[in-house]
Amino acid sequence: MRNMFGTVLLLSLLTGCQTTPTGSLYEALGKDEGIERLVREVTQLAHEDERIAFLFEETEDEFFIMTLSEQICDISGGPCTYQGLNMREAHSGMGITHAEFNYFVEDLEIAMDNVGLSTSAQNRLLDLLVPMFEDVIHQ
């Protein structure tokens, strides 16, 4: 019985190691082209999501897509340097709540599915966005 538990844990750890990618996340996201496609998709979904659409009402879409793509390129190990505002400045005055942040993450997850990102790439990207939470909400 104890062996069985050990085996299951061991199996999950082994498969974990096998699927660990070695390339940069930037490449897994499909480089500049893939990142822009993803950002375009999530921007579209956010506009259609009645729970958070009001937060994007005044957004200049093309500028937003360009800067967010640049930021993701930068933090995922691509050849870019993010030139935009820091996360506190960028969300200043918006008063984004914890729930609204979660709705955007839900839209991002759908967008990542829609552009066909692997689970690994999705989770690696989410992991880079998690630390931004504190600087995005309640600004």
Added chain:
Amino acid sequence: LGAKVRLYGDLVYGKGPQISATITHKQHQDEGALVALGIPRHDDTELQVAATKLWVNGPGNRFWLLHGGLRYSRAAQLGFLGYGGASTDRKWTAEAAVAFFPTREIAIGTEYRQMPDIIPGIPEDDWKDIFVAWFPNKHINITGAWVDTGNVAGVGDQDGWYLSLQGSW
């Protein structure tokens, strides 16, 4: 019947785990059966303190959930066999669970739960299980598990399969 409060932290965004406390009051439906078995209590209140953390990029670039808790209870077999006697004989027991998510919709994990073994003459073993849960959408959860409950009501080495379908709206 119970109440759960989040005391500290955030499941995903906090630096540490999310800490929560739960108070539960449970009542057995068939008091007569418990009286016949000589079990003193058919309802009781218990306290649980738990720490839970979700990593979005754990081993294998997968979501991993780690959960540990302490429970202060005198329930026998979760209360299905009633509750222990004197007012002071609750015991602290520990429980832990670990799960990983091969995809966002599927969780595979294992749980271990100490049992207080509180009623003399009705031995109780710790519970262990391995589970697979599927969340096809936000509202539905289908879980299959293999559960080892050990000795239940004097019948040794009980284990079996468990399947549940849960909906929440």
